[in-house]
Amino acid sequence: MSPAPTPVSYADFYRQSIDQPDAFWAEQAKLIDWFKPFERVCNYDNPPFARWFEGGQTNLCHNAVDRHVKERANQAALIAISTETGTEKTYTFNDLHREVQRMAASLKSLGVQKGDRVLIYMPMVADAAFAMLACARIGAIHCVVFGGFASGSLASRIDDATPKVIVSADAGSRGGKPTPYKHLLDEAIRLAKHKPDAVLLSDRQLAPMDLVAGRDHLWSELRQQHIDAQVPCEPMNSTDISYTIYTSGTTGKPKGVQRDTAGYTVALAASMQHIFGGRAGETFFATSDIGWVVGHSYIVYGPLIAGMATIMYEGLPTQGLDGQPDGGIWWSLVEKYKVTGMFSAPTAVRVLKKQDPALLKKYDLSSLRALYLAGEPLDAPTARWISEGLNVPIIDNYWQTETGWPLLTVANGVAPMASKFGSPGVPMYGYNVKLLHENTGEELTQPNEKGVVVLDGPTPPGFMQTIWKDDARFVNTYWKSIPGKLVYNTFDWGIRDEDGYYFILGRTDDVINVAGHRLGTREIEESISGHAAVAEVAVVGVADNLKGQVAMAFVVLKDARAVNDPAVSLQLEREIMKQVDGDLGAVARPARVRFVTALPKTRSGKLLRRVIQAVCEGRDAGDVTSMDDPGALQQIKDLMAS
Numbered sequence: 001m002s003p004a005p006t007p008v009s010y011a012d013f014y015r016q017s018i019d020q021p022d023a024f025w026a027e028q029a030k031l032i033d034w035f036k037p038f039e040r041v042c043n044y045d046n047p048p049f050a051r052w053f054e055g056g057q058t059n060l061c062h063n064a065v066d067r068h069v070k071e072r073a074n075q076a077a078l079i080a081i082s083t084e085t086g087t088e089k090t091y092t093f094n095d096l097h098r099e100v101q102r103m104a105a106s107l108k109s110l111g112v113q114k115g116d117r118v119l120i121y122m123p124m125v126a127d128a129a130f131a132m133l134a135c136a137r138i139g140a141i142h143c144v145v146f147g148g149f150a151s152g153s154l155a156s157r158i159d160d161a162t163p164k165v166i167v168s169a170d171a172g173s174r175g176g177k178p179t180p181y182k183h184l185l186d187e188a189i190r191l192a193k194h195k196p197d198a199v200l201l202s203d204r205q206l207a208p209m210d211l212v213a214g215r216d217h218l219w220s221e222l223r224q225q226h227i228d229a230q231v232p233c234e235p236m237n238s239t240d241i242s243y244t245i246y247t248s249g250t251t252g253k254p255k256g257v258q259r260d261t262a263g264y265t266v267a268l269a270a271s272m273q274h275i276f277g278g279r280a281g282e283t284f285f286a287t288s289d290i291g292w293v294v295g296h297s298y299i300v301y302g303p304l305i306a307g308m309a310t311i312m313y314e315g316l317p318t319q320g321l322d323g324q325p326d327g328g329i330w331w332s333l334v335e336k337y338k339v340t341g342m343f344s345a346p347t348a349v350r351v352l353k354k355q356d357p358a359l360l361k362k363y364d365l366s367s368l369r370a371l372y373l374a375g376e377p378l379d380a381p382t383a384r385w386i387s388e389g390l391n392v393p394i395i396d397n398y399w400q401t402e403t404g405w406p407l408l409t410v411a412n413g414v415a416p417m418a419s420k421f422g423s424p425g426v427p428m429y430g431y432n433v434k435l436l437h438e439n440t441g442e443e444l445t446q447p448n449e450k451g452v453v454v455l456d457g458p459t460p461p462g463f464m465q466t467i468w469k470d471d472a473r474f475v476n477t478y479w480k481s482i483p484g485k486l487v488y489n490t491f492d493w494g495i496r497d498e499d500g501y502y503f504i505l506g507r508t509d510d511v512i513n514v515a516g517h518r519l520g521t522r523e524i525e526e527s528i529s530g531h532a533a534v535a536e537v538a539v540v541g542v543a544d545n546l547k548g549q550v551a552m553a554f555v556v557l558k559d560a561r562a563v564n565d566p567a568v569s570l571q572l573e574r575e576i577m578k579q580v581d582g583d584l585g586a587v588a589r590p591a592r593v594r595f596v597t598a599l600p601k602t603r604s605g606k607l608l609r610r611v612i613q614a615v616c617e618g619r620d621a622g623d624v625t626s627m628d629d630p631g632a633l634q635q636i637k638d639l640m641a642s
C-alpha cells in the first residue's frame with residue numbers, strides 16, 4: 001500500500017478519501033487500538049455491502065475506556081448531571097472502567113454472551129452508559145430504545161431484537177415529575193411475543209416498582225456481587241455487530257439500523273479529530289439522548305474514544321440543579337466543566353431564544369470553541385442569534401441515524417473553512433455525495449438545481465451495515481429507490497451552490513422531524529387506526545416555529561355524525577392522543593386531531609399527504625387534477641382557517 005500523501009487543504013483531504021479510500025482509511029485506522037491488524041481496508045466485492053477492515057480485531061469499549069486508563073485514569077470521563085434529581089457526579093476513566101466491568105459481569109451472570117442482544121430502555125443516567133459500554137465490552141449487541149417511547153413501540157422493538165436481557169429503570173423524570181418506566185416495560189413484555197430471560201433494573205427511587213420474581217434483578221444488588229469484577233474486552237472481528245438502533249421510515253415497521261465494530265470506532269475517532277476538533281483531557285457536551293444516534297456517537301462513544309470527558313445531561317435546558325427555572329443552566333455547565341465542544345439541536349436553541357439574552361453573558365464561556373447543531377434544518381435567525389450570543393462558530397451538521405456521523409458539514413479540524421448560513425456545508429471525507437433528478441435519476445451537475453441527495457458506494461466506515469435481519473429491505477429501501485442505479489438514497493432534497501455547499505430542503509418521504517425527533521407518519525397513523533371510532537387517518541408534518549415540525553392528524557370517523565358535534569370531537573381528540581401516548585409515547589402525539597368526512601386521495605386511492613401538508617402550511621397545493629374528491633381538501637382548508 002502506498003503511503004497517503006499529506007493533504008494540504010480540505011479539498012485534497014476529501015479527494016484522497018474518494019480517490020484512494022484504502023490509503024485514506026488505513027491512515028485514519030491508526031487513531032484506534034487494534035488487537036489484531038486488519039488485512040483488507042475495504043471489501044466492496046458485494047455491493048452495496050461495504051465491509052471495512054476485514055481480518056482485524058478490536059473492541060469499542062477498549063478504545064473508549066481501557067486504553068485511556070493508562071494515561072488518564074484520574075481524569076474525568078463521564079459527568080452525569082440531572083437537573084431533574086439535582087444530582088451531579090463525575091466518573092474518572094478509572095471509575096468508568098470499574099463500573100463498566102461490574103455491569104459487564106452482571107450481564108454475563110444473567111446469561112448474556114457474545115452476539116446476544118441487550119435492549120436498553122433507560123433515562124439519561126450514568127447506568128445507561130455503563131450498560132452500553134458493558135455490551136460493547138463483552139460483544140453483546142445493544143439496542144437502545146428511546147425512553148420517551150411507550151409500550152407499543154417498545155414491544156415491536158423487543159420482537160425484532162429478541163433480547164436476552166433488558167436493562168431499564170424505575171423511572172425517568174421531566175420537569176421535576178417522575179415518568180415511571182417499569183409499568184410500560186412490563187406491558188411491552190406482555191405484548192411482545194419474545195420474552196427476555198431477565199430484566200436488570202436501576203432503581204432511582206423515583207417510582208415504585210413491582211419486581212417479577214425470577215425475571216427482574218436489581219442492578220444495585222448485582223453490582224455489589226460483582227464489585228471487584230474484572231471482565232476483559234472481547235476481541236471483536238472488525239465487521240462484528242456493535243449495535244442496532246431503530247429509526248423511522250415510511251412503513252409502520254421501524255428499521256433496525258445495524259453497525260459494525262471497527263469501522264464505527266475508526267469513523268468516530270476520525271470525526272472527533274477532523275470535525276469536532278476534540279482533544280484528550282477536554283470536555284464535550286452533547287445535549288441529545290442516548291435513545292438517538294447523536295447520543296450513541298457523541299454522548300457515549302465519540303468523546304470517550306477521543307479521551308475526552310463527556311457530559312450526560314438529564315433535564316430541560318431551562319431548569320437549574322435546584323429544580324428552579326434557570327435558562328442559563330447549560331452555560332453554567334460550560335463554565336464549570338470548561339466545555340470545549342458543544343452539540344445540540346436547533347429546537348433547543350429556539351427554546352433558549354425565549355430566555356433572557358443576558359444569561360449568555362453571565363458565565364465565562366471562553367473554553368468553548370464551537371457549537372455544533374444537527375438533526376433538523378438550522379434557520380438563519382436562530383443561527384445568528386446563538387452565534388452572536390456565544391461568540392463562537394455555529395457549525396451545522398447534516399447526517400442520519402443510518403450514517404452514524406456527519407455527512408455534510410465543515411471539517412475545521414482538517415483546515416479552517418468558512419460556513420454559510422443555511423447550509424450544513426460540504427461533503428465529508430468518505431462520502432461520495434451526488435444530487436439526482438427526482439424523475440429521471442440523472443445526476444445534476446449544475447449549481448442550484450434541486451435534487452435528491454444520494455451517495456455512491458462504498459459508504460464510509462461507521463455507516464450502517466444493513467437493516468438488522470433484513471438485507472433485502474436494506475437493499476430495496478435505500479439502494480434501489482432510483483431505477484437503474486445502485487445508490488444510497490438519503491430521502492432528503494438538496495441543492496448545491498457554485499461553491500459546492502449543500503442546502504437541505506427537507507425529506508422526500510413521509511418521515512417528519514418533531515423537535516429534532518425523527519418520526520414516521522405511518523407509525524402514528526397505525527396507532528390512531530387502532531382507536532375503535534376511527535375509519536381512516538392521515539398524519540402529516542406541519543411547519544412549526546419552535547419544534548421545526550409538528551404532527552397533524554386528520555381522521556375520518558366510522559360514525560360521521562361525531563364530526564359535527566364539538567363535544568364529541570373534543571372527547572375523541574383526547575382519546576386518540578391518549579392512544580398515541582400509550583402506543584408510541586407522548587413524543588409522537590399529534591399537535592391536533594381534526595375530524596373530516598373524507599381524505600384527499602388520488603383516483604387510485606393513494607393518500608395525498610403532501611397536498612394536505614401544503615394546505616396546512618398555507619402553501620399552494622400544486623397540481624391536484626388527479627384528486628378524487630376536491631371537497632375533501634376543502635374541508636381541511638376550512639378547518640385550518642377556523
Ligand code: PRX
Pocket residue numbers: 247292293294373374375376377378396397398399400401402424490491492504506507513516517518
Ligand atoms: O431530514 C434530515 C434531517 O434529519 C434526518 C435524519 O434524522 P435522524 O435519523 O434522527 O438523524 C439525526 C442525526 C443528526 C435527515 O434525513 N436532518 C438532520 N440533520 C439536518 C437535517 N436537516 C437539515 N439540516 C441538518 N443539519
